[in-house]
Amino acid sequence: ACCTCATLLSAVPCVTSSSEKPLPDNRQLDCCGRVICHDCIQACTFWQKNPRFLSYCPYCPTSGPSLLTSRRRGRDGARHEKKENAMEATGKQKQGEPVLDQPPPPYTALSPSTCPSTIQDVREEVIIHHLRHTHPQDTLQSLALQYGIPPAVLRASNNLPLGADHLLAARHTLLIPARHCRNPTNRSPFPPEDSESLARKTAIRRWMVACKEANYDMALVYLDEAGYDLDEAVGRYMADTEWEARHP
Incomplete structure (x- = not known):
């Protein structure tokens, strides 16, 4: 019997009433051995027609080979063969030409002594001001006056947009560029805790x-x-x- 409609295989008609052409054979599943009749696959009623039965088992979580997959593989294989033939043709044409074996250009050695000095210079150019939000002088305008730096430069160094000085309350430190300061000394209200x-x-x-x-x-x-x-x-x-x- 068919595993989907439970109809005896001997009772399933071999031809349809609208055409005299014979219907395809019943499909026997490779995974469990069950059989799906051709009427369930090729039926015209909307509740029975299911073309997935051509490559799908309704009982086992497996699927057979798909026609689309085989077609795509055929196309890819043809393209691969054409590409190989083109490469072989170009290789035969270039057999008579001399092959120039030129070594790649030498790598430029980076001196390790320059990196720490650069990092040290960057650290020396920045003053880390530790904020204490309970202190009344920890505002952007007051810090700009203390260090003698324009507020616009202070905002740019700390990625603070214009008109968003209230975001300073969510930070613990503030970067002060020393090259713009008139007084390049740390003026934190309290020393940082160790x-x-x-x-x-x-x-x-x-x-x-x-x-x-x-x-x-x-x-x-x-x-x-x-x-x-x-x-x-x-x-x-x-x-x-x-x-x-x-x-x-």
Whole structure:
């Protein structure tokens, strides 16, 4: 029987009523061995006509060779053969010509000493101003007056569009071009924090969150005793809390 319409293969007509030409043979699937009748493939009713059955199995996730694919492969093969024939013809024509084996031009060696100096010069030309948004003088106009630089140059050096000075509140640093400054010295309101101070502040906040303790001084005491080892400081606090619970 047909695997799509469940009709016996012996009951499927071999010709149609509109034409005396015989219909194509039934298609047997290579993947599962099922058979699709030619009536399901070539039927004229809209709910049965499905040309995908020529190269598709409705039960297995496989598909057979497509006619379009074979045609494309034939075209590509013909083009490839024409290209090979053209290359062979040009090769035969150039067999009598002398072959000039010229070496490629030598590479220009880049001296490594120029790169660090260039980077160092660029770094020296830029002053990194650390912003503190709580400080009232950290505005674009005030910084332009402090460093003696036009505001337009300051905006261009930091990719700030005209009329968007409020975007400065989302930045932590500002690049000051030293070649345009009258006073090429760093005028940050506060010195930048080093990595050790930032690590200490981070450890304090993590200890307060882990222990659910809002007392900042208590966090300093436990972390100082533990040498700013977060796990040890949290363990000591938990041990002290358990001891206080057992000895009210």
